[in-house]
Amino acid sequence: MQKILVVDDEAGIRNSLRAILEDEGYEVETVASGEECLKIAEKSNFACILLDVWLPGIDGLETLKLLRDQGSDAVVIMISGHGTIETAVMATKLGAFDFIEKPLSIEKTVLTVRNAIRTRELELRNAELAEALNQEYVMIGNSVAMRALRKQIAIVAPTDGRVLIQGESGTGKELVARAIHNQSRRKEKAFIEVNSAAIPEELVESELFGYVKGAFSGATQTKKGKFELADGGTLFLDEIGDMSPRVQAKVLRVLEESRFEPLGSNTLVKVDVRIISATNKNLDELMESGSFRHDLFYRLNVIPFQIPPLRERIEDIPLLVDHFNRKFSLAYGKKPKEFTESAIQAMQEYSWPGNVRELKNTVERIVIMKTKQKITADDLPEFESDGFLSSSSRFPSFKEAMDAFQRRFIEQKIAEADGNISKAAELMGIDRSHLYRRIKALGINLDKIKF
Template sequence: MKTILIIDDEDSIRFSLDGILQDEGFRPVFASNGEEGLEKIKEENPDLVLLDIWMPGIDGLETLRRAKEQWPDLLVVMMSGHGTIETAVKALKMGAYDFIEKPLALEKVLLCVQNALKMGQLLEENRTLKARIAKDYEMIGESAPIADLKQQISIAAPTNGWVLITGENGTGKELVARAIHNLSNRRDKPFVEVNCAAIPEDLIESELFGHEKGSFTGATTQRKGKFDLANEGTLFLDEIGDMSLKTQAKVLRILQERKFERVGGTRTIEVDVRVIAATNKNLEEEIQNGHFREDLFYRLNVLPFHVPPLRERREDIASLVRHFLAHFSRQESREEKTMAPDAMKVLQNYSWPGNVRELKNLIERLVIMTPGNEIRLKDLPANLTSKQNSSFSSGLTGSPLDAGNFREAKEEFEREYILRKLQENEWNISRTAEEIDLERSNLHRKIKAHGIELKK
């Protein structure tokens, strides 16, 4: 039963509304002046307040101001028999939901009440959804690298400085971008994401800047671009290292001038956007190779952030596993699963070439496919538990220290070293050979000699 507080000094109004609201299934409570009304709000936490403007003591507008200071989300409908358009506009600017005139019409009062309560329900659902989304994008971990990253975010977020986030695939660069936005002064404005690597070259300008009707084949209507949609908010340019030089030049112009034209248009549009860019590439190397503009790099790299790979913060793996177990158990409407200690140890000693994304995908699969409530060692995929994927530093079977002689220890170390480097480079042989300073053909021979299976 929804509680509705009526604040009015007229006995007849309170009496009439009491009967009407009770007949409709509401619980009405009353106050005869503003001071009493504020106390009732504190005691009753009403779903809606019907507030008269002209009352002895503090009037309705002052009561509204004080109420909104303490309870910003409170729904208030103003009532007055002497109202003017100016008064109504002032009340709405102060946060009132609606304004109804006296004498009160039964149908209008009930319609206003129902609409206000529906709005309250939508606001509550929106708050719940935002809280759930925020939890899904929460940065998990208390290791030193993550603690330093969180501290840097808290310092940089309230500013308007542009940000460049670097890190391997799957480390959580988007989480950092969202954390910066959520802690910024733009948190109530849009967060618009663009994956520069996923948009075809011939469409990225239209995607970023929008287009006018008839500007190209298929442009049947005018369309706003991402810069337009992110106005006053944050634009996240993910994988900016994959953007063409032509598009980089246009993005640089927007960052410098804060204005642009849509594709096929002549009208200049001004925007206020904070840009956060992210890449898994070494942009300084890309600049040397002629693939990235040096001036754009320095324009974006005002506030640089680096997201460490999971192998450099292994102490966070257990927290991440528990977080993902709870998340996916809830998502699949199942009893929350747990990870057996020996299985957890294997997860903590794996090198995670796909970083947090790989761990997240694995936990989702285990939650769905494991029949019991405890995920055991035998439930883990073979590539995590096999001898050749065990880290020699963990003390598991397969350590070079367990070898019978120096030659066997050397071979075991070489196999483990090559395997780890392959995993870190996502099984790319050319990249791995370059990193470890070994001829590609020689690396191929060693992979075959050690019986290492290449992952696709």
Template sequence: MNSILIVDDEPGIRETLRGVLEDEGFAVDLAATGEECLKLVEENTYSCILLDIWLGKGIDGLNTLKKLREEGNDSAVIMISGHGNIESAVKSTKLGAFDFIEKPLSLERTIVTVKNAVRQRELERANEQLQQELADEYVMVGESIAMRALRKQISIVAPSDGRVLISGESGTGKELVARAIHSQSKRKNSPFVEINSAAIPEELVESELFGHSKGAFSGANSAKKGKFEIADGATLFLDEIGDMSSRVQAKMLRVLEEQRFEPVGSNKPIKVDVRVISATNKRLDELIENGNFRHDLFYRLNVIPFQVPPLRERLEDVPALIDHFNRKFSSDNGKKVKVFTEAAIEKLSNHIWPGNVRELRNTIERVIIMTTKQKIDVGDLPELGFTEEKPSSSFRFPSFKEATDAYQREFILHKLAEFDGNVSKAAEDMGVDRSHLYRRMRNLGIHGR
């Protein structure tokens, strides 16, 4: 049941409004002063507050509203007054009032206004809860040097409209990076539209991306919007870009160049404003060398490169990830949060995680669902498979070049984190020319200011 608070210094008005609103199914509390109102909201949650501007004693209604907002109260507030004027209405609105009604009150209008305010507040709270759930689902966990540098890079790049290419092994969290960029961008209030090229049959990818007209092919019984059109004014995330066919690549190149396209079966162009973020777990340079990916498309997509490190290169983040997934899956399954012993955490922290964060996530979910014990020890963990010993940093790479690149990348990220992303200061401390450091960073997929 929604609760309403009526704040008015006239007892007759308070009682009349209470009777009418209780008949409409609301729970109602009463207050005669602003001070009483502020005390009641500390103890109770109200969907709506009817607040008189001119109160007999103590602070007036406008100052009460101001204090409510300063203290973070999110109830919908309807201001009422027997001395209504434009100035008071404007002040109320600026302070966050939902509406302003004058005395003598029309009971019918008051009821309608209260119902509208309650409905609006319910929608806002539901949306806030959904946003929080999404934020919890896609949070980036970890305080390793690599993760701090990645978050810093995201904060620098996100406000722009530059295209981003995210590279990394399967399960490292490339979609999380894409969502983080979107959530910090000027398009954050628009949709985050995604498509996985590897998950859609090749003959349907073009239709999914660009849409189709009615009768364009067998089974096209009606026209359909493609992802590009849906993402107009928003962000489009192209996952597994390396799996696109040469035909789709050619059309994609034109869309990126002109920001326009024709749906399948149509010759009528559609112009869009789309920020493209793409991701791949493949080596696009090797695909280009083998003739399986267009080099000109690569350069269009790879304006700002991101490299997401595998979990084996940030094993110090494993305990925090265990805690995060433990809380998430315990909550999702209505269970009490479990306690992982130090030995269990150490075992999980020493595993190489070939499936990266996704593998760790699945492991913790399995433990939460399948284990009835409250304390999780080594013997309660599922068989992890593969080796569980940390590899020597010198021997975990197949080639000298990859080992050298990995070391240099880690070293540069450490220096950038030390100097808060300042490339000039990092270069000075490292004893190298700034332009040389910029070139090396670009080659390693590191972005800095």
């Protein structure tokens, strides 16, 4: 039941409003002064406050200001027996939803309260959705690479400079684009995404620039393109390496002139759009082969971003696993899994050719399919054998890289020999005593080797 607070120094008004609003199904409390209002609002959460302008002690406008200062999110409706336009304007500036005059109309009062509460609910819901969206696109990781990336985003975001994001598939290029938009002056405007690789060649132009009714067979009504929808905001051109030369030429013209003609129209549409583009292809090679325009590249590549692959920031894997574990456990109504040290180590030893997207899918599969609570290396899905130890960047020194290789090599040979150390030494072409010394030096636990 929604709670309403009535603040008025006239007992008759308080009692009348209580009776009317309780009949409408609201829970109502009443006080006679601004001081009492502030005191009760600190202890109770009200959906709506009906606040008289003229009160003994601090008046209604000052009470409204103090309510906001103390963090109340109740929607406030001001009441006055002899209000002025100046008072109404001041109340609105302080955050009042509406202003009603005495003598109060029952019908108007109830309608205003309903609209006020409905508006508050929509605002709270929008805030929840915005928070959920922010969580969906949160950037996880404390590695040097991620800290540098966040710093670069913070510097670039407040500007209107065009950004070109390059990186392997699954590294999070869209995540970076959204982070730039969300920290920019355009964050209240639209973020429009276009995936050039996902749109059939014959439809790319109509998607980007829109069309007028009758422009082609099937164009039964006028439709705005992505450039126009992003006006005032950000347009994210993903997979630009897949754009045809014809579309590249039209995009270049828009970047040069900030205007375009929808298909079938002779009228120019002017737009103010920030362009962020991304690709997982080597644009230098595409330019050399003539598949990508040099002039378009220079227009897009004002501020270059290079997103590191996951194998080059393996110290972030525990944080990413924890994030996805919690996310999918909540989504599927399950208790979060406990990933053991062996599981994390196995994940860090894998090169993740699909990058963060592959890791995310792996954790989701484990959350769904594994019934046991504690997840060890044995519970992980089989990784591609050539995906292990593929990156030298994960080891700070040559010795550590060699130790890691020897450790896995020895473990594999012992497994092939079914745990027989003498046979494993023979397979490796070394003395049994030497193998024992390496096992001890490398800290290999024979009990954990599967054979």
